[in-house]
Amino acid sequence: MNVTLLAGGVGGARLAHGLDLALGAAPVSTSAQTGTSPQALTVVVNVGDDTELHGLAISPDIDTVVYTLAALNDEDRGWGLRGESYATLSALKDLGEDTWFTLGDRDLATHIVRTQRLRRGEPLSAVTAHLAASMGVGPRIVPVTDDHLATLVDTPSGRLGFQEYFVGRQHADAVLGLHFEGADAAHPAPGVLDALAADLVVLAPSNPFLSIEPLLAVQGVREALATAPGRRVAVSPIVGGQAIKGPAAQILETLGHEVSALGVARIYADLVDVMVIDERDAALAGPVADLGLTVHVTDTVMGGPPGRERLARELLALV
Amino acid sequence: MNVTLLAGGVGGARLAHGLDLALGAAPVSTSAQTGTSPQALTVVVNVGDDTELHGLAISPDIDTVVYTLAALNDEDRGWGLRGESYATLSALKDLGEDTWFTLGDRDLATHIVRTQRLRRGEPLSAVTAHLAASMGVGPRIVPVTDDHLATLVDTPSGRLGFQEYFVGRQHADAVLGLHFEGADAAHPAPGVLDALAADLVVLAPSNPFLSIEPLLAVQGVREALATAPGRRVAVSPIVGGQAIKGPAAQILETLGHEVSALGVARIYADLVDVMVIDERDAALAGPVADLGLTVHVTDTVMGGPPGRERLARELLALV
Secondary structure: OEEEEEEOOHHHHHHHHHHHHHHOOOOHHHHHHOOOOOOEEEEEEOOOOOEEEOOEEEOHHHHHHHHHHOOOEOOOOOOOEOOOOOHHHHHHHHOOOOOOOOOOHHHHHHHHHHHHHHHOOOOHHHHHHHHHHHOOOOOEEEEOEOOOOEEEEEEOOEEEEHHHHHHHOOOOOOOOEEEEEOHHHOOEOOOHHHHOOOOEEEEOOOOHHHHHHHHHHOOOHHHHHHOOOOEEEEEOOEEOOEEOOOOHHHHHHHOOOOOOHHHHHHHHOOOOOEEEEEHHHHHHHHHHHOOOOEEEEEOOOOOOHHHHHHHHHHHHOOO | OEEEEEEOOHHHHHHHHHHHHHOOOOOHHHHHHOOOOOOEEEEEEOOOOOEEEOOEEEOHHHHHHHHHHOOOEOOOOOOOEOOOOOHHHHHHHHOOOOOOOOOOHHHHHHHHHHHHHHHOOOOHHHHHHHHHHHOOOOOEEEEOEOOOOEEEEEEOOEEEEHHHHHHHOOOOOOOOEEEEEOHHHOOEOOOHHHHOOOOEEEEOOOOHHHHHHHHHHOOOHHHHHHOOOOEEEEEOOEEOOEEOOOOHHHHHHHOOOOOOHHHHHHHHOOOOOEEEEEHHHHHHHHHHHOOOOEEEEEOOOOOOHHHHHHHHHHHHOOO
């Protein structure tokens, strides 16, 4: 079975990890040798959060997915690498650099290698494949586009760059609108449209506006998903009227949506066949079904690896 | 009194430190306020050793001078910063990068800032001034040129890049010749030629071939030194027939020069008025004087700050 996950940061990374565990650690070539069907996971990752700091190219969502699949991530914090030190950041501060964005010493190596390869002319998709392979990651991690795509956030204080909004101001501003700079001209990275023809396509429980919308804004992606031949499933990031992590609930509200799994289902209704909602939201199963969607009710809060694998197995069973 | 030092790495950095101490820590503006003559030190630094690693611009001689004047340098090792950690380098290695060139975490911050500013279009001289000021360095540190200049080393194994020869292969190859790539087209950085009109111009006890020759190879520098109006003094890096540090003795030999302070004096005879040689080489004072040079015999091995300041005071007294 071929599975494709559309993912943002932490929620996407956790479900990617679960799918990787559920599909088994055996590489495709080994599966083929044993005569079973190859099982392949592709994770298409948002790059609207990407930024440049200290002249280095930073891809936070890609790194969260790669670090999580490599089992190098900091589970407690939700981002970055475990056991990090911050000597370079401290020295950058001493040199007068603005260090509001925390970058660990080992994390910096990723950004240094990425920047070097991008400057040489390698596309981000090739650089990401190299980095993922260097960290022993099996699934294919693909940025949604190799072209420029930047999520800009309109707030009462004006339009902010994504990381300024999210990290610099701790997503405290009301979001009045979103702008995906470059999306109109951005082409899908090699393999992205093919990946949408998988047996199972999953929209991760990531922020619908900050993680999934910029993916869909890339030329042809929304259309390819709307007409995808496989089973299309979305997992609600809203549980009991709250986001598991981040500002999804506030943004639903300020943009005029219902702050619930039903509100999310309405956004995705034309794009998926199945909506996965949490058992705490079981009462919404009827209204979601009324949108023409199949509803799967389960415990969607993944937590650690066992919970991730369990949810992933339920998704695989939907095909 | 205005003093200009032409410097390579460690030997140049130590004498720069001595001159900074001898000229006093008071900034020029304060001296002017008190009515005394302004005393200014300019250090013109070799950039033939500069290289790019992991996409970062590395300027080893500039950094050795800046770190030493900022009292942040590792005295025992002779290069880099005190108390360094190596987490980023370790992670770069894990990502498959070639890490033969040791880069500390705090040192990397310097290279990151330099690279960012160069990419923005700032000349190396402006970047160096920013970095030196950020580290609280008073004297003016100027790269000899803002243009490309790369020292290439001809050996029995072929032509090697400088850092490959020096660090990668631990300067074990016989040096058959040197090539200063870009020197013919390189212009002196702003202030370099003016600095050669100082009351005292000193050639540091740096490697004559690897540190001083690339400086002199930049357009107009050798001519400006040959006709400089102030007192011109060279300090021999060879003491008792040996180099205090590095491969200067071997290179003198393979290039057909006498391995002694006299051999060095012959190289510099047309460029300086005074040759400073070590008391262990007092017997060479006559032959050096026969070249038409004034000879000053003293203890040239500086060691720590007191020895540096003592030698610097003797140089100032030569004016």
